[in-house]
Amino acid sequence: MQLKETKPIRSKHKWTPEELEYLSNHYGLVSDKTIARNLNRSVYGVAWAVYRLGLRRKDNLYTAAELARTLGVEPETVIGWVRRGWLKCRKGPLKAGLNRVWGFSEKTVVKFLRQRPWVVNPKSMPEHYFCSVVKREWERDPWYTCQQAAPLLGVKADCTVEDYIHRGWLPADKKPHGSHGAWIIRLSAIQAFLASDPRPLSSHYMNSAARRRFLLETERASMLAVTWVIKCPSCQQRVRVTAPPRLRGVAVRERFIRLYVNGNCEHGSYCLIPTRTPK
Ligand SMILES: [Zn+2]
Incomplete structure (x- = not known):
């Protein structure tokens, strides 16, 4: 089955402020085709609006140098992230002379910072949304x-x-x-x-x-071992016994005698009941 090409519905409509805002926020980040599809307009319509607004593709992208400044690092560091495959860049629509310039969209930078927030130091970052991303990540999982x-x-x-x-x-x-x-x-x-x-x-x-x-x-106090003071039935010495928290006093005493007393008192003044006690 093949869908018939139809003229986009909104081709004849005036551009709304919302559409223009969407366009200026996404131009250069996604293809013109995608923008046209999302707005239900033709690619020519998008090009016309771009011309009227005076938009440039690179306005929504960070170059390596801009990104480095925003993150408080050297440009070589940013390039190192790209070479490692940590940070995705697009050698997108931007050109500087014959070379295509690396561009970084905000979305990919945020994704990268969430995965590896430790690559930057918030203290040397200028006030910026990226800085808050790193701080929030620190609060979530330091x-x-x-x-x-x-x-x-x-x-x-x-x-x-x-x-x-x-x-x-x-x-x-x-x-x-x-x-x-x-x-x-x-x-x-x-x-x-x-x-x-x-x-x-x-x-x-x-x-x-x-x-x-x-x-x-980490609110796991229930995992803390409990220390008991038990009087050894054999030598009458008072012994500090650390046991897993789930064990009751009777069980601790029983294990203490089985592991450390047995007639020859190997307990000293302190001993430990392991979590898994051999039968
Ligand atoms: Zn004893």
Whole structure:
């Protein structure tokens, strides 16, 4: 079945202010054909209105230099993003001499900033809509360097965090920085990591102040371990026992005796009941 070409409905109508606004906001960003289709007008009608308004295609596009200025970075940085395939550009309708100039539409820049907001520093950005996009992204899902992520993961060294990344436990992005680049980790990745912690249980981390703070901040206080004081039935010593929050006192006592007492008292003054206790 073939649709018959018909004359666009609005060809004979006067341009409304809304149509003119749509045209000036989209000219150069999408093809003239698309604009014509969306307005239900002919391409000639669009060209006529463009001429009357004195629109230029590049008015709605950022050049690499303009974008760099708006984002507070060097133009080479913008070009680096394009080469990495992070930022889409169009060698669109613009020409400078024989070369086509790179143009960036606001839509693609916003999409790029939502995906990799850490490429820019809001503090060195001039006041602009792009700056608010980055700030909103920070509020939604902040990002950290390995050094900043280490305390959130309850470890001391940032190389431990890098180790988690290399093992594939912790998703991260690499930011161009120096000769090796720098890892960037989103909070959501850290939360997912902790929710199904792939590390072998370590009493050091489970009891660290960092983990406690992290769970409280992320409103998961129910995951905090509880510390009990239990009197050892064998040596009468008072022992601090840290146990998973779901265990009741009787269960904690029973496990404590099974794991640490057994007649030879291996408990010391402090011990830990692991989440998964061997039967
Ligand atoms: Zn004892």
